[in-house]
Every structure is written in C-alpha cells, then in structure tokens.
Amino acid sequence: MAETEKQLGEFGFAGDDHVVPFEVSTLDARGRIVQLGPILDTILARHDYPEPVARLLAEAMALTVLLGTSLKFDGKFILQTRSDGPVDMLVADFATPQSLRAYARFDEEKLAEAVEAGKASPGELLGTGVLALTIDQGAWMQRYQGIVQLDSTSLEDAARTYFRQSEQIPTEVRLSVARQMVRGEDGSLLEGWRAGGLLAQFLPDSSERLRLPDLPGGDGDEGDAPDPTDDAWAEVQALVGTVEADELLDPTVGAERLLYRLFHEHGVRVFDGTPVADDCSCSREKIRSILDGFSADEIEESTQDGVIHVSCEFCSKDYTFDPSEFVADE
Ligand SMILES: [Zn+2]
Numbered sequence: 001m002a003e004t005e006k007q008l009g010e011f012g013f014a015g016d017d018h019v020v021p022f023e024v025s026t027l028d029a030r031g032r033i034v035q036l037g038p039i040l041d042t043i044l045a046r047h048d049y050p051e052p053v054a055r056l057l058a059e060a061m062a063l064t065v066l067l068g069t070s071l072k073f074d075g076k077f078i079l080q081t082r083s084d085g086p087v088d089m090l091v092a093d094f095a096t097p098q099s100l101r102a103y104a105r106f107d108e109e110k111l112a113e114a115v116e117a118g119k120a121s122p123g124e125l126l127g128t129g130v131l132a133l134t135i136d137q138g139a140w141m142q143r144y145q146g147i148v149q150l151d152s153t154s155l156e157d158a159a160r161t162y163f164r165q166s167e168q169i170p171t172e173v174r175l176s177v178a179r180q181m182v183r184g185e186d187g188s189l190l191e192g193w194r195a196g197g198l199l200a201q202f203l204p205d206s207s208e209r210l211r212l213p214d215l216p217g218g219d220g221d222e223g224d225a226p227d228p229t230d231d232a233w234a235e236v237q238a239l240v241g242t243v244e245a246d247e248l249l250d251p252t253v254g255a256e257r258l259l260y261r262l263f264h265e266h267g268v269r270v271f272d273g274t275p276v277a278d279d280c281s282c283s284r285e286k287i288r289s290i291l292d293g294f295s296a297d298e299i300e301e302s303t304q305d306g307v308i309h310v311s312c313e314f315c316s317k318d319y320t321f322d323p324s325e326f327v328a329d330e
Contacts, residue, residue, distance in 0.1 A: 013254040014273035019069040021271040027232040031200035033255040040193040058177040062197035068094025075137030085127025086110035099279035101314040123152040170202040176248040196248030202233040280315035
C-alpha cells in the first residue's frame, strides 16, 4: 500500500466499500475506518436472511474488513463464531488484497422466539459460545488464532477483548449497521444495507508506554481502561465515544469527514483506501477435491436423481457432479 501524506480536504472521499487507514501521531493512535454499502446488499441478497440475521452478519463483515485489511502479507483473515443462540454460526473471511465473503447459519424457530421475546440484539442472537479470529498467511507462516468467549457479547466488545487478551494492544472498536433508503443510480430511492466500522489502536513508539497495568497477564476484567494515566489514549477513547451510530454509516458524512470531526485538532493523516469486493474463492476443483475424499457410501448418499449437487455456503453458487467420477477403488 502506497503511503501518502495527503491532508483532509485535499483529495476525494474514498466512498463506500473502501477501508481507510489513518494515523493521529500526536496521540500515538492508528486505525482504520470503513463504510460498507453496495457490497452488503450483494452478499446478503443471495441468502435472503431474516433482518436480524442480516444485521448481525453485516456487523461481522464490517469487523472482518477492519481487521483483515491489516494483513501485511498475502493471506486470509477469518472471523468465525460457534455458539448456542438462534444464530449458531457466523463466518466472514477476507482474503488479500480485497476479497470478502460471509454466511450465517441460524435456527428459524429459535430466531422467531427470540424476536417475539424482544431478545434479538446481536449479542443475544449469538448466545454463549466462542468467537475465533484466525490469521492464515500460507504454508510459510504460522497460522495464528485468537479465541474470545461469547456470552450475549456484542461483536464490538468481543473485538476489544480479543485485542486486550491476544494482542495486548489497547483498542477501541465501533460498529454500526442499519437498513436505510439510498438513492440508486437512476435516482430512485431503494432500501439498502449500510454498515460503518471504526478501529482505533494505541500504538506508541515507546514500549514503556505500551506496558500498561492490566497487560500482560492482567486479570483482563471487562471494561478496565488500559491506563487511566495515559492522557493520549484517554483522549482517543473519549473522541471515539462521541461517534453516533448513524454518523458512522452516514454516506453524507463519509469516512474521512468523520475522522476530521474527531481528530482534526490533533492532526490526522489519512492514507489511501483499500477497496473491498464481493469475491468467493470457491471453485469446482476445490469441491471436487473434497468429494474425492468421500467413501463410496458417502458418494451414494450425496447423489440425488443421478447427480451430486453442491451449493457454496458463502456465495450460493451451484456445482453439479456426475457420481461416477468418484467411484472409489475397490
Ligand atoms: Zn462460493
């Protein structure tokens, strides 16, 4: 990524579906901000998820692109939940340089009950379980996985916990999702999904300042401020705390203008944005290699009306195979 030293106002806004890195060096803070628009509609429309599930998955996608675009080498960032709530699995992954895909698994009955009972917040939809964040940078780099316990926990809180426990970096995360009226290319008004995400981290050059009381090996209590004596980080937290949920995803505000509102007194540098694209890495060859590992019985069980149909869980693309391709060696 080319670093530029443009000041706000000197260049155009990145617009939707671009992750914009920024730095506030006077506060030793760095981060990324994103507003997702069309990409959400494209991905969510394929699955026709009920609204609360779509909202939760949109939040997971915003978090995934904020975290995934930090990869410094080619690789993949995977966010996955496994939990006992109405939405028992969420998967969102980001592959460098820009590919995003995601899907959710949910129980229709449990979901209807949760909505009926007014218990359908994102945290409640997940319930109790785990969030796993995995960085996979290929065969030559060690795969890294951080696990966070979920207990009706929002993805925002889970992400903060992840950074405190696994990375030991004081981090603020804000996520916001809404269904809004947006103007289509022909000028007509359409209802569309929007998400906004902001990640800010305290990354001072001096390791002394990064060594904060609760880290490492601290008790990791929820809500502990990293260090009440560090005014710079306290200022970042206070400013990020002023961001309104609708401001975070408002296209008329935009990512850069929001950064300007928050940090202009401290001097904020904004770098070139990274576009994110709806792009699934599934292929006929990958699915064939899975089927190659099936036993003759499993192939028979998978065959309906003389063919094997496989639908990609991420992008819903259908693949059809002739079972005779997979006759096991007897
Ligand atoms: Zn696919």
